Amino acid sequence: MSKLVAFAAIQGAYEIVTRVEGIYEKALEKYGPEQKLAFPNTAYYLPIIYSLLGIPVTDMATAGKALKVARKLLPAHVQNFNHLPYLGPLLDAGMAALFAEEVLEAIRYFEQPDFYTLGEECDPASGKIWLGAADDTILRKRGVEFVDGSAPGFAAIVGAAPNAEIAKEIAEEYQRRSLYVFMAGNRMGTTFTEQLIEAGVQVGWNTRLVPFSPDISGAVFALGFANRAAMAFGGVKPGDYKKNLLYNKDRVFAFVNAFGEVNAEWAANAAGCVNWGFPTIADTDIPEILPTGVCTYEHVVGNIPHSEMVQKSVEVRGLKTIVTKVDIPLSYGAAFEGERVRKDDLFVEFGGKKQATELVEMAEMDEIEDNKIVVIGKEMDDVKKGDKLDLGIYVQVAGRKFQPDFEPILERQIHHLINYAQGVMHIGQRDISWIRLGQPAVEKGFKVRHIGQILHDMFHKEFGSILDKVQVTLYTDPKDVKAFTEKARAMYKARDSRVENMTDENEEIFYSCTLCQSFAPSHVCVVSPERTGLCGAYNWMDCKASFEINPTGPNQPIEKGECLDPKLGMWKGCNDFVAKASRGKISQYNFYSIVYEPMTTCGCCECIAALLPGCNGVMTVHRDYTGETPCGMKFTTLAGVMGGGQSSPGFVGHSKYNIIQRKYIAGDGGIKRMVWMPKSLKEELREGLLRRGEEVGVPDLIDKICDETIAIDEASVYEYLQKVGHPAVEMDPIVG
Template identity: 30%
Template sequence: MDIYKFIDPKKVDIKVDCIETDSLYIGEKVEGRKIKAFELVEIGSGKGIEIVGKLKDVLGINIKVSGVDDITASTLESLTPELMNRIRGLRYDFRKENVVITISDKIFDKLTLECIGEILYKAFNSLKIGDVKVILIADRDRFNKELKRAYEIHKTREEKSRISEEEVDEFYGCVSCQINLPNHVCVISPERPSPCGTIWGEAKAANELEIVNYYFEMKKGDKINGEYKSINKKVEEISEGKIKRIKLHSLLKNPPSTGLYSELIIFYIPEKDGFGIVDRGYKHKTPIGLSFDEIEKIVIGKQVEGFVGVSCAYLKSPKFLKDDGGWRKVVWASPKVYEYIKDFVDKGVLKRIQVGY
């Protein structure tokens, strides 16, 4: 699938002399060095490229832009993976604070931070949105500090955008994963972010800005037993009939399909008649005898009852698994998930949740 379907080439220019870039490299398989990274586009001043440290095992991508509001800045973040994935020999997975960049050993020494900075600076400048400053952070101490700041900014954006599904007439679809999963579509509602963490407000702004065009409006239609008639019709059309119905807040009956970059997977534990929640970083077996990676191979790109990919932000949703009993049905969580939920989940519920090791 050509990236020009998603990004207007007249608006974005990333042709550089330092490395080969092309839309053909979107979705290429890359093996090599893994880099932990984050992305943050925010309102700020200044121009040019600032490099902090030498590329080893971490990379913070902080882009400051002027002439836009905060929701537009947050939407422009979705441009970052699209640009980075056009670099030959580089694969950019996941979003926000959970980014993993894989760089082929063949290009690692050739692909300097200055080169990456040039690509991002040129691309964002070509949008004519105001001043642009690209800061690339490879120093671990500075990276850790800025990672925490990025998390807080993303958290605040999520909280500010919190409205109910009943307050809007439309949800948004996302087909960015169709590069690898041709029939997959995510449905993003105000109370259910995408599994990779995109919230409704970001998808709405991205659709209106027409910079990243894999988001699109989906009229809700009538709601019947937790399902939306028009949403079901659109999902069936996009999936070519493979998925006919979805319940946004269920994993037991017609759950949404799971895309490439789920932050978490929720699964059913028959022996407990309850749910477990596991994060991508948990490498041990879950109570159903499978690791995150093994579960993901089963569910990716599919609708599999008893499993569903979600984002961390969805755990805070008032409609969290509402159709299946919500938090009272959760009986197990990986340690990172438990640490994340302990500040907002009822203490009585927390006592019943077994924590992995």
């Protein structure tokens, strides 16, 4: 290892720690030791410090403890003679720099409260560019993509490219590979983020181009995201630095791209990233750190041409990415899914105030022709800017292994697959779809028929094992769309009734879902007809179809076997599978109970229910609600406690839809035990809650369920329950 790189990194770490100590001392004198320090809406405090040191920084006093650790980590300066080229001191220096920078950013949050924008989207027009630390809602929403593989990893870019066009090319190549790009730091006052905005590229979490900060200290937001993923999804405990760092090396495929001359402070941050197994690839001729050591391959690689930067980066990280090819004139990839087509960029839209309907239907092999795409009505040549049109998307699929049960599985993919086209926005599904085409997409030659081409190409790519032919008919004439919509609605109704009438008692086969085990090794989800997967993405039919499509995949059939407890929902076959799949960590659990050995939970859950003993019932909260709850913990805190595949009596993760399924906590009294949930969730589930209330003999149950507009502490919730006559008040004790 070069003495030059060691000198620069260690010198940079001294500079960072010393500078932050000075800022800290001034802030301590001005605001006092009790001044609160926090990143917004997170249960993980300052996550690098919390995850690696186990110190929950909550105020200036506890921040001082972290800075003392940073100072102690600083190694001796590099000597001119007898220099020992060991990696250890370099790693310590990098870690010290990151601890200090995290404190620096926390101080910025209260001294400059408007510097960062809360949420997922930027507003360049108003100068609101920098997003700062991702809150836990974003972490869990986006973290799922790292779990299911739709996001293979992330590139942390510091500095700026030589010009906006090169920045755009690099960013879009990462998008095509479905990677996230986290951006921080500047090069001579210019940032990679601002270059993308100059080139007309949308930035924000929705496009996977995330502008954290214009300063190099913003690199802590990328590493903090990775560390929280380890705690939230992998069950790594705060303070267990070895497991956290190894988890990130093995499971979170990230790397750094340094654009511009690497100064001492950048070198310190690069050294810090090596602790995580994240290598740095630079466009300048910097001293390199090649194997062996911590990273899978090289640690620091320099002098890489911009045209080779993306490919070299994924090679050095040992990351496998696939660029999806479809026969359309636009870039295509999952990273474009969150792109917005706004009013100023809009050329034409389908649906919205017009009708747009989608349907996938099975056909016989001789009834359709593969790759036959027909547009009946107006094509883009007949459309002028600003037009609003009806649209019907009719996909006929044939295959010797295809079954009618697969129709809704493929139909749900239409939303994602169309959205993956750059400059095309898709919202909704079934008969409430809405598609917008941006002017740049139309100028590149995108037409209505290309919607069919996307579905043909991607259905073959994703579901080729079960289908042989895909034919797509696209209707744009209002009369044709109306007739098509009537047909589609009849099919939707028939499908829904088929699933709704299924029961756990009548099915001998349940299905596993171990998709999240890449992040939560002991978590094993078992999906039954009356208990959907806790992430909300998989029901019994989905798992059945998934197994047929991929027999060696994460959804495996389980013979439920002997029923050990019909009330709580326990079967011998399920227990045997869970014990084996969790490697002995979990021996058994109940499907229908929150009180007695509930199902395991991982960080992907849509909702978490918690026991409220004083109310003789339960509450639940979904990930989009960021306020306080009667159990004293926000969703983020609950998820931090529950994530990682634990079975915790009194708490259980579940999907939104599961709340209105007949077996929801049936072993503890069922839906009549629901005493509190956020108002937004009540409204989202209104129709189902009204139906379930009728079924259990409490037709006005929805109005008796308390929410945050009424009370957020357990005592006040109980007062409300008594006032409205909630059934839980008169039920037998939920525990005992």
